[in-house]
Structure formats: structure tokens, C-alpha cells
Amino acid sequence: MKKIYIVGMGPGKYDQMTIEAVKKIEESDVVIGYTVYTDLIKEIWPDKNCLSTPMTKEYDRCVLAFEEANKGKTVALVCSGDAGVYGLSGLMLGIAPQYKEVEVKTVAGVTAALSGAALIGAPLIHDFAVISLSDLLTPWEKIEKRLECAAIGDFCICLYNPGSKKRADYLEKACEILLKHKDASTPCAIAKNIGRDGEDYTVYTLEELKDIKAGMFETVFIGNSMTKVIDNKLVTPRGYTNE
Amino acid sequence: MKKIYIVGMGPGKYDQMTIEAVKKIEESDVVIGYTVYTDLIKEIWPDKNCLSTPMTKEYDRCVLAFEEANKGKTVALVCSGDAGVYGLSGLMLGIAPQYKEVEVKTVAGVTAALSGAALIGAPLIHDFAVISLSDLLTPWEKIEKRLECAAIGDFCICLYNPGSKKRADYLEKACEILLKHKDASTPCAIAKNIGRDGEDYTVYTLEELKDIKAGMFETVFIGNSMTKVIDNKLVTPRGYTNE
Incomplete structure (x- = not known):
């Protein structure tokens, strides 16, 4: 065969x-x-x-x-x-x-949502949505609709392809949609160069994230309404009594 | 250290x-x-x-x-x-x-959404939502809200913990919510015993899925409005011209 x-x-x-x-x-x-x-x-x-x-x-x-x-x-x-x-x-x-x-x-392999999450804490440990901001193959209106639905559903969100030279303002546009339904203080993070030289991450609030220019080698994480920052890591509770 | x-x-x-x-x-x-x-x-x-x-x-x-x-x-x-x-x-x-x-x-490791998807085709190759149907730590109303938002957003959906003896009708309840916004013919699949003895999967329509009793070792996949069944595999298009 x-x-x-x-x-x-x-x-x-x-x-x-x-x-x-x-x-x-x-x-x-x-x-x-x-x-x-x-x-x-x-x-x-x-x-x-x-x-x-x-x-x-x-x-x-x-x-x-x-x-x-x-x-x-x-x-x-x-x-x-x-x-x-x-x-x-x-x-x-x-x-x-x-x-x-x-x-x-x-x-199957470890996608950036998982490898990035392991780096920045435990942001996707509860229900989550993965959305690509690239409109190369997907109409932007569909991406906007999904961002809105993910925000209304209070999902943890992971954004792939958050920006490029041609799409420099896409993360800003995405954050503006999310901010209609999510608190401005929602913990967020950008993981960059995951599993490569220069691997690193930075924690932001959703309000701060809006003004960040993200690139090709970056993956963005946005918490749900319960997500906390513990020792500079994003941690979403699962609902355990002691959490 | x-x-x-x-x-x-x-x-x-x-x-x-x-x-x-x-x-x-x-x-x-x-x-x-x-x-x-x-x-x-x-x-x-x-x-x-x-x-x-x-x-x-x-x-x-x-x-x-x-x-x-x-x-x-x-x-x-x-x-x-x-x-x-x-x-x-x-x-x-x-x-x-x-x-x-x-x-x-x-x-990081390969979660069931990825290992199950590799088994049943390519259901999660576009924007997707992962939702657990277990209400042990999460109020059921929140789960319902997320199902509804994922359906309205036309996400591919992966359901963890789709049922147990105590929660025998949860998948049915979930499908009823999804059916309000998704076509009854939407391709779905259940992967069972992923990576273990008895690994297998079955393809259903969303209408058929409603009547299936799923258990602890099963993961459920629900396509978006573009998902097709090709050679008994669930395939979600990314939007390529030739797809």
C-alpha cells in the first residue's frame, strides 16, 4: 500500500x-x-x-x-x-x-493554542474558542461574527494569525469587538516564537492588547470572565472549590 | 531548584x-x-x-x-x-x-480534540470551539449559552465529556440547542477510545447525533456550515479555490 x-x-x-x-x-x-x-x-x-x-x-x-x-x-x-x-x-x-x-x-501534533497556553499559564483550561484573524481565505465579516459570539459566550479565546504587515490593525479591530462584551481588564497574553529561539510572552489587559501590533510568529490569548493573573501567568479556573 | x-x-x-x-x-x-x-x-x-x-x-x-x-x-x-x-x-x-x-x-500534550480530529478527518481545521458538557464544576446554563453562541458563530465544535450514566441525556439536550441554529444535516462524528484499544469513530448527521448516548471515553465533533463528508471522513474546508 x-x-x-x-x-x-x-x-x-x-x-x-x-x-x-x-x-x-x-x-x-x-x-x-x-x-x-x-x-x-x-x-x-x-x-x-x-x-x-x-x-x-x-x-x-x-x-x-x-x-x-x-x-x-x-x-x-x-x-x-x-x-x-x-x-x-x-x-x-x-x-x-x-x-x-x-x-x-x-x-496529530501540539498546536500553538496548546504550546502557547503551557508557556503563559493555563488560559484555555475551560471552554475555549480558536479563531484565526487571517482574512486571506475567510471573509472578515465571518471573523467578526465569530469574535462577537466567542465574547458573548464568555469563551477563553485563542487568536491565530493576529497580524502581519498588510493586516497591521486586525488585532485592534478584533479587540474593539471583544471589548463590547468583555471587561477592559480581562487578562490577555501574547506568546511569541513558541518552541523556538526567543520564546517569550507578555501579559496585558484587553484594553492594552488593543494597542499592540502582533505579528506572524505570535499567538494571542484572551481570558474569560474568571481568568486571573497569578505570578504573571494567565490562569482560568475550572470551578474547583479551592481554586 | x-x-x-x-x-x-x-x-x-x-x-x-x-x-x-x-x-x-x-x-x-x-x-x-x-x-x-x-x-x-x-x-x-x-x-x-x-x-x-x-x-x-x-x-x-x-x-x-x-x-x-x-x-x-x-x-x-x-x-x-x-x-x-x-x-x-x-x-x-x-x-x-x-x-x-x-x-x-x-x-503540552495532544488533547482529544486534536487526536480525535486526526482520526475522523479534518473537522477542526477552521475556527473551532471546545465545550465540555460536564456540569460538575460549571453551571448548565453557562454550557447552554456557550453551545448557542458556538452555533450562531458557525464554529466547528468539539464536545468533551458528552455523557455519563448520570448525564445520559446531555448530548441530546446539547444537540437540541445546536439544531436551533445549525442544519439538521450538519456532519458530525463520535470518536471513541482515541489512542487506546478499540479506537473507532462513527459519522452521523446532527439530527442523528441527538439520539446517540455518548460516554466517558468519547469525544464528539460537529461540523460548521461548510463541513463535508469525504470517504466517510469529516472535512471542513479552509477556503482554498480548489477545495
């Missing part, structure tokens, strides 16, 4: 991959991914045969994976974090029916 | 732990956790010194971790999935200020 593993690499460090992810990459004849991630693969496995397509060529990258598998090669398609959270596993499963002889298996 | 690692073990199998989780457990003098998880530890590391407290004694379990660390032992407190998603990292960080000399570090 021809095989493709869709592998979530976690935040970036070797140690943060699952053992299964490492095994599947080692087992693969070829690793396909965006260059930032195949560069990481090359650091760990210098002799691994890696292939890439540019940033916006995700569909081509997926087809490349199936074409390589069709040649009889075992393929690992790698994504950062988890391939099932703003990753390529959906696109892959959509193409799969055209390649009936190729078996596709997804290997 | 006295050390506690709060370690997310992932869904259950050794291979689904991160390398860091394995290293921290191996480095620890004592592993503390609910018996189901320390039993798993004993299967992998038969000689490991393990301590437990019963199911509802989470606070005592956390204090036990700090007391053991205070004796100079390196401690791993283990949780299933990720310790920061309905786990014990929040309770731990709340107790930590009483033990200034103990350093606490959280090691």
Missing part, C-alpha cells in the same frame, strides 16, 4: 514532536512541506530528501505529495503545530479520492 | 506522547496522577514510583505533588491529553505561590 503521513510537527523543537511524528518522518522516503518546516527537518535529519512548494502553493504541495506516493515512495507531508488546525489535512483528504491506491494517515 | 513537571500524556499510547513528555517522566523521581494514567506509566516504566489520589481529589493530588517536590524529589504530575485543557495545570498554578521554592513547568 502506498502511504502518506500528514504530520503535525508541533511548535518547532524536536522535543515537542510526538514519538509517532518522529517515527513516521524517519520511515518516509521523502518529506514535503513549506520551506520553513523542511529546513527544520534538515537540521534534524540532514540526509532526508525534502521537497517544497512556495507559501501560497498549498494545493500544488498536496498534489506533489500524492504524486510522490504514487511513484511508490512513502511520503511525510509536514505542517507546523497540528495539521488539522489551519493545516493541510483537509485539503489532502479532499484530493485523496483521486488517488485510491494511496493510504493517508494524519499524525 | 525543586521541580514539578505538569505533563500532558496525549490520548494514551506511548507513541502519542511528545519526546519532551517522555524525557520529563524519565527524569522524575515520582509520577503523580489519577490511577488510570499512572497505570499507563507503570506499563511503560514498571519501576517508576507512582502516587495517586481518587477521582474527585484533584486538589489533594496537586498538593501531594508540591509536598513531594518539597522533599527534594523531581515530580511529574501527569494528565491525559493536555494538562491545560480541562486538566490540572490551572489548579497547580493556583497553589504554586504557596511553594515559592518549587519551579513548575507545563509540558
Whole structure:
């Protein structure tokens, strides 16, 4: 059987991959991914045969994976974090029916919501919503609606893709929506370079967060109405008596 | 420095732990956790010194971790999935200020939303909400409100703790709320025994899901308005042209 593993690499460090992810990459004849991630693969496995397509060529990258598998090669398609959270596993499963002889298996990884939360405390320990602020593939009105619903539902919120050069004011726009339903003093944090050099985080109030410019390598966390700051960490209670 | 690692073990199998989780457990003098998880530890590391407290004694379990660390032992407190998603990292960080000399570090793991999603397809690849149906620590009205907001926001939804003997009709009640705002044909799935013997999943419509009795070892996935079933897998599009 021809095989493709869709592998979530976690935040970036070797140690943060699952053992299964490492095994599947080692087992693969070829690793396909965006260059930032195949560069990481090359650091760990210098002799691994890696292939890439540019940033916006995700569909081509997926087809490349199936074409390589069709040649009889075992393929690992790698994504950062988890391939099932703003990753390529959906696109892959959509193409799969055209390649009936190729078996596709997804290997889950630690997405930035989890690795970032572990760094900044325990912000997502109760019901939470994950929202991407990128409107490249999603209409902004839909993102606004989700921000509003997450705020009204008093979810803990994790924001992916909070900003870029082109989208410099998106975090500000998001905070303005959240501030209609959430307290200005709601604890928030930005985690940056999770699992990479320069890993760090900063705690803000929601009011302060509004004026921060966040970038590509940052993940934003916004507490619910119960979230506290304890020793500079964001902690959301679960409701235990002693909490 | 006295050390506690709060370690997310992932869904259950050794291979689904991160390398860091394995290293921290191996480095620890004592592993503390609910018996189901320390039993798993004993299967992998038969000689490991393990301590437990019963199911509802989470606070005592956390204090036990700090007391053991205070004796100079390196401690791993283990949780299933990720310790920061309905786990014990929040309770731990709340107790930590009483033990200034103990350093606490959280090691992220693969939570059931991610491992279950990898099994059933790519349901959470776009904005999603995670909601627990357990009202043990959360008022049911708050859960209802979050279900309603997640449905109105057209989030993909992952439900933890969808039912138990005492809460046999909670999934039905949840589906009734979701059905007010979501199409009855919305693709859904239940993943069971993720990463354990008997791992499996079943695809339903939201209308069908309403009549299913789900249990403790099951995780429920509900698509957004775009989610499709492809080859018996739930696939949520991200919005790519070719998708």
C-alpha cells in the first residue's frame, strides 16, 4: 500500500514532536512541506530528501505529495503545530479520492493554542474558542461574527494569525469587538516564537492588547470572565472549590 | 531548584506522547496522577514510583505533588491529553505561590480534540470551539449559552465529556440547542477510545447525533456550515479555490 503521513510537527523543537511524528518522518522516503518546516527537518535529519512548494502553493504541495506516493515512495507531508488546525489535512483528504491506491494517515501534533497556553499559564483550561484573524481565505465579516459570539459566550479565546504587515490593525479591530462584551481588564497574553529561539510572552489587559501590533510568529490569548493573573501567568479556573 | 513537571500524556499510547513528555517522566523521581494514567506509566516504566489520589481529589493530588517536590524529589504530575485543557495545570498554578521554592513547568500534550480530529478527518481545521458538557464544576446554563453562541458563530465544535450514566441525556439536550441554529444535516462524528484499544469513530448527521448516548471515553465533533463528508471522513474546508 502506498502511504502518506500528514504530520503535525508541533511548535518547532524536536522535543515537542510526538514519538509517532518522529517515527513516521524517519520511515518516509521523502518529506514535503513549506520551506520553513523542511529546513527544520534538515537540521534534524540532514540526509532526508525534502521537497517544497512556495507559501501560497498549498494545493500544488498536496498534489506533489500524492504524486510522490504514487511513484511508490512513502511520503511525510509536514505542517507546523497540528495539521488539522489551519493545516493541510483537509485539503489532502479532499484530493485523496483521486488517488485510491494511496493510504493517508494524519499524525496529530501540539498546536500553538496548546504550546502557547503551557508557556503563559493555563488560559484555555475551560471552554475555549480558536479563531484565526487571517482574512486571506475567510471573509472578515465571518471573523467578526465569530469574535462577537466567542465574547458573548464568555469563551477563553485563542487568536491565530493576529497580524502581519498588510493586516497591521486586525488585532485592534478584533479587540474593539471583544471589548463590547468583555471587561477592559480581562487578562490577555501574547506568546511569541513558541518552541523556538526567543520564546517569550507578555501579559496585558484587553484594553492594552488593543494597542499592540502582533505579528506572524505570535499567538494571542484572551481570558474569560474568571481568568486571573497569578505570578504573571494567565490562569482560568475550572470551578474547583479551592481554586 | 525543586521541580514539578505538569505533563500532558496525549490520548494514551506511548507513541502519542511528545519526546519532551517522555524525557520529563524519565527524569522524575515520582509520577503523580489519577490511577488510570499512572497505570499507563507503570506499563511503560514498571519501576517508576507512582502516587495517586481518587477521582474527585484533584486538589489533594496537586498538593501531594508540591509536598513531594518539597522533599527534594523531581515530580511529574501527569494528565491525559493536555494538562491545560480541562486538566490540572490551572489548579497547580493556583497553589504554586504557596511553594515559592518549587519551579513548575507545563509540558503540552495532544488533547482529544486534536487526536480525535486526526482520526475522523479534518473537522477542526477552521475556527473551532471546545465545550465540555460536564456540569460538575460549571453551571448548565453557562454550557447552554456557550453551545448557542458556538452555533450562531458557525464554529466547528468539539464536545468533551458528552455523557455519563448520570448525564445520559446531555448530548441530546446539547444537540437540541445546536439544531436551533445549525442544519439538521450538519456532519458530525463520535470518536471513541482515541489512542487506546478499540479506537473507532462513527459519522452521523446532527439530527442523528441527538439520539446517540455518548460516554466517558468519547469525544464528539460537529461540523460548521461548510463541513463535508469525504470517504466517510469529516472535512471542513479552509477556503482554498480548489477545495
